Amino acid sequence: MSKNNLIPTNPLKFIKEDAGHLLGDGQFGAILAGAGEGKTSFLMHLALDNLLRGKNVLHICLGQPIKKVCLWYDEILHRISDQYELNNTNVMWEMILPHRFIMTFSIEDFSVERLEERLNDLTEQGIFFPQIVLLDGLPFDKTEQSSLIKLKTLTKEHGFPVWFTVMIHREDKVEQPDDIPSPISHISDLFEVILKLKPAGREINVQLIKGPKLDKVL
């Protein structure tokens, strides 16, 4: 199986044919779910999809070491390789690895200013130019709206979209299924796409709360 054949395995294909273009430059997407309900796995699929398309993925993870993030990738790739009986994953991996860059921060040390500094380190020396950013673990209940606005400006300047994972709690229940849960309800206008993951037995329902209207079961 070639790299191109693998691209349609991305879960987002159910929402949009060309999942890679769901978000434009400077746009925000959010993946909402409770603890252990697949936010990170979803993000990894998103990362792999973009990597396979040859896009540069900057994976920012808060509160986890690089080693752990690498392990997630290994695990997802291993599963895909088993599922599609791939025998050349090593070669494929060697090809896509230069397109991935992992940055980790402790939650309390992360700030938009710090991220900008790191981004400048990378781009000014021509080391890495991200084309999509995945931000895992940002505590929205402790993040100020002004920081997210700053981040939005930064992403527009650098020309990439950002996907966030958003942890929701039981107490964040909404009255209508289409309502946006509290962690990002007050800043929902900053997000162009909002997805909610809902486990249903062995499957995960992906509900599109905001964005192109579609609702599919994976």
Place this chain on the structure above:
Amino acid sequence: MNRDPAMVRNIGISAHIDAGKTTLTERILFYTQRIHAIHDVKGKDGVGATMDFMELEKERGITITSAATYCEWKGYEINIIDTPGHVDFTIEVERALRVLDGGVLVLCSVGGVQSQSITVDRQMSRYKVPCIAFINKCDRSGANPFRVIEQLREKLNHNAVAMQIPIGIEADFQGVVDLISMKAMYFDGPSGEQIRLEEIPQGLRAEAEARRESLIDAASMFSDELMEAALDEKVTADVLIDAIRNGTLARGLTPVFIGSAYKNKGVQPLLDAVTHYLPQPMEVENFALDMENGEVEKKLETDFSKSLVALTFKLEEGRYGQLTYIRVYQGTLSKGDTIVNSRTGRKVRVGRVVHMHADQMEEIGSLPAGYIGALFGVECSSGDTFTSPGTRYSMTSMHIPEPVISLAIGPKDNKAQVKMSKALSRFTREDPTFRAYVDHETGDTIISGMGELHLEIYVERMRREYGADVTTGIPQVAYRETITRQADFNYTHKKQTGGAGQFGRVAGYMEPVKDEFVFENRIVGGSIPTEFISSCEKGFKKSIEKGQLLGFPVTGVKIVINDGQSHPVDSSDMAFQAASRRAFLEGYRKAKPVILEPIMKVEVETPTEFQGAVMGSLNQRRGMILGTQDEGNISVIEAGVPLAEMFGYSTILRSGTQGKAQFTMEFSTYRQVPKSVADELIKKAAEEKKKAA
């Protein structure tokens, strides 16, 4: 020797190079009357400090080998391990911390928290060693102990509290105000041995009171009694000392002392602090693995009467044989005892038990639990556990960093060869971070260690201590070759030069595989007789030993033979081996061979402000940066970098980060060399071949 473990302190003195720890140790030995004269590290008297006993150390003014020594202070027995400050010798620091109960972190009042202080601090926290800090060189121009205390808080996240304030500073440094007794201390006499207590100078009283308040605030978090006393404004020295001790033992508080060892000021209060605030051996929990019981963790007890458990942490080859530094955790180690090395199971009879005092020794009959001493004539490796017969415990293994740099060495003549071997055998046993091996591909003897200076020192020691004249070179990177596509071969080896001829035809194909080498025989109909199949395999195996591009081994090749021809008279083992070798060459050229190079997983730890520079330096070395990890003021950068690009990196890294960054690397994988680099390598190899011809 007293036998009360409550009166024993096992401490390490750790610091950045040139923070003055050897001078401090020298003063400690003087005040505890172990020595009767003071010599400076780079002294004009040519004697050198007592702890720096190796000639080389005296010359360079740095401490290379930990020298263990002990002294007595106000009835307490203090075992001190003086540790080297340079980053290349961190194994010495690690070993010391493994066996010690408490540490003194020496900082320079001008330089503050430097890179090595950060490394040492991380090591202390790995082994959960409670520590106190001593800010030295307060007499120096630019000295600012309070700035260093701030750095301890900010850079090392210590809850650092001043225990003293200076009376005067820089050239005017006269003494200290003790914030517990609220007295001014001056150090009189030619060597500061007479302590004069006075009232606090008027100008310092307000500051002393404010600092004492802060000290009480911080310490009261560790003692309800102190908190109550503070509310009632009835804080006594004993209550305050107990609270500070609690905080220190829990690693929640770092009492900071100040002084100038060189000017003989502030050393005696530091000794008092060692006895007051650092733990007794029984206050530290130590565990061993019960090897007879599925490696279950067993807590050790500082009890003389229990069965022996002791750990060797350092070996030295002395004039009278191997000297083994040992720490007893449980039981008693006595002269004449039979003990068992739990790694080898070998029984050993204890000969002489000594207390070391730099390079002098003092014979003692036994070493009880909690004590550090040395044994003579015991064959073992550093890190071995010794127990009483019948007990098979092993202390948890020490964290040993992987070597990061290698160098090829060779003896200048035959005489040097023997001496070099002797030296290497000793050094590798003494220092687990120093390794030596023969590279079978290049035939070179390769030494590897923790840095260029580390290796340099060993090469010099080889020359000085063993008289082994050796030459050093740049080690050759172990490249590999492989093929990238399937290719056919069909070769007939035919030779008729009079007498019996040689004939053999081998045909088939080769293709890339994951394994090193696979040989498959698909001959049907006996076109190659069965007895010559192994000759073919031998021929192909021989061929992969040396590739055609650079002459390095070929890996990842599958050979399939499916046709051939033989001659009833002229075919032989030799003929089919030769035919296979030629067939390999034929196929190899068509199979698009490439060069592979070892890629190292490199981890650089750097202060955040140098992150960009470090990433740039890795990028310049064809490194692929996997990611960065921000940990407050420190950043960790992980990258995959070709080994060939890593030589000399430690020097580049140090100069690019003011010596504040450090790196480790380990082999990760083999990866194809980019075409431009491969062309260059092939050109070089061809030139060398031409030269050799």
